[in-house]
Amino acid sequence: MSDQIPDPPEVAREVFTGEAWSRAEAFAELLAGPGVVRGLLGPREVPRVWDRHLLNCAVVAEAVPRDVRLVDIGSGAGLPGLVLAIVRPDITVTLLEPLLRRTVFLEECVESLKLGNVEVLRGRAEEFAGRREFDVASARAVAPLDRLLKWALPLLREGGELLAMKGERAAEELADAEGQLRSSGVRTAELVSVGHGKVEPPATLIRVVAGRVPEGPRKTSRRKDRPSRGRQTRGQ
Numbered sequence: 348m349s350d351q352i353p354d355p356p357e358v359a360r361e362v363f364t365g366e367a368w369s370r371a372e373a374f375a376e377l378l379a380g381p382g383v384v385r386g387l388l389g390p391r392e393v394p395r396v397w398d399r400h401l402l403n404c405a406v407v408a409e410a411v412p413r414d415v416r417l418v419d420i421g422s423g424a425g426l427p428g429l430v431l432a433i434v435r436p437d438i439t440v441t442l443l444e445p446l447l448r449r450t451v452f453l454e455e456c457v458e459s460l461k462l463g464n465v466e467v468l469r470g471r472a473e474e475f476a477g478r479r480e481f482d483v484a485s486a487r488a489v490a491p492l493d494r495l496l497k498w499a500l501p502l503l504r505e506g507g508e509l510l511a512m513k514g515e516r517a518a519e520e521l522a523d524a525e526g527q528l529r530s531s532g533v534r535t536a537e538l539v540s541v542g543h544g545k546v547e548p549p550a551t552l553i554r555v556v557a558g559r560v561p562e563g564p565r566k567t568s569r570r571k572d573r574p575s576r577g578r579q580t581r582g583q
């Protein structure tokens with residue numbers, strides 16, 4: 348393992364079990380190596396690659412139901428989507444990211460980690476409104492809640508959930524978006540705390556449950572649904 352990467356904390360062994368352990372180690376190396384060289388992760392993040400990145404993202408799995416189709420909006424270097432795919436082989440994960448440099452890295456990671464439950468999709472979330480449908484949307488450090496709602500809700504089925512990783516300002520963001528939440532017809536919006544005993548402090552999520560899906564192009568045929576731009580790749 349690279350000199351710069353700290354030893355994983357003890358708790359990492361509880362979070363990444365079975366095959367997930369070697370994949371988590373390999374992903375830490377990819378982030379701290381090519382990820383830093385290509386400017387996807389700041390060099391100062393390397394010492395905290397386990398706690399701030401891998402573990403903090405992995406604990407989001409506590410809020411993800413079983414066997415769902417999850418889209419990670421603005422996945423960047425694969426956070427949290429690729430980590431969720433590592434710890435949750437029961438779910439299928441779409442890493443949605445507009446920047447080519449990042450999708451190339453993501454595709455390389457998927458191949459190198461031999462993840463069969465991941466798709467890399469290049470494009471902006473708003474391009475796929477009504478064209479793709481998911482059960483869960485995750486996002487970390489992508490946009491304020493009001494903008495995230497505009498991007499995520501059209502990608503979710505009725506009853507689907509947005510899980511937005513937010514920090515200290517989570518409650519404030521939720522309060523600020525109250526009007527929009529009401530007019531978007533969402534069922535519920537609440538703060539959820541995950542990772543107790545695993546990450547310090549525990550991670551705060553805003554969970555929004557989508558209401559009725561508006562009538563739209565989602566009802567068109569599969570062939571027409573295919574995005575006109577953007578590359579899609581399935582993992583091995």
Ligand SMILES: C[S@@+](CC[C@H](N)C(=O)[O-])C[C@H]1O[C@@H](n2cnc3c(N)ncnc32)[C@H](O)[C@@H]1O
Pocket residue numbers: 420421422423424425426427443444445446449470471472473486487488489498
């Ligand atoms: C600050 S980075 C965060 C990356 C990653 N989620 C993380 O926590 O490290 C924000 C990411 O959102 C992507 N992004 C920006 N606008 C987007 C949009 N409209 N749809 C999807 N992704 C978008 C950017 O390309 C970038 O990779």
